[in-house]
Amino acid sequence: MSDVVQVDVSLLGRQFTIGTPAxxxxxxxxxxxxxxxxxxTIQSQGKIVETDKIAIMAALNIAHDLLRTKVGEGLEIAEFQRKIRAMSEAADEALRASQQTLF
Incomplete structure (x- = not known):
């Protein structure tokens, strides 16, 4: 299990500290x-000016995009990315282990 780290981010001109696995x-x-x-994008259209409404519309747009974007037999992009990341980490670990054996 990964350690949780605090990441500082800025959204809509505000600073947030968010805990996430390293x-x-x-x-x-x-x-x-x-x-x-x-x-x-929403701000540039100029139709919505309230920050909370802009944030909600942005979140809805992202959720809509996610639901429309599927890979293969119902495999969601986020799951696909996690699997690729896990394979990459496994490959890195195998390479590190083989390099340690060589030296």
Whole structure:
């Protein structure tokens, strides 16, 4: 189990400290960037000015995109990314082990 780390992020001009497993820091940062992109798009349209409504619309847009995006037989993108990350970590661990054996 990964240690929990505190990550400082900025959303809608506000600072937040979010606890996340150490292995998920980059995924959290990617999520923040995705949310900021959606927020910026909504703000640029100029139809909604209230911060809470912008945040809700951005979250709904992301949820909608996620539900529409499926890979293969119902495998969600997030699950697909987790599996790729796990395979990558296993490969890295195997390479480290083989390098230690060589030296």
């Amino acid at each position: 292995s998920e820091q980059e995924t959290l940062r990617e999520a923040v960037r995705l949310l900021e992109d959606k927020v910026t």
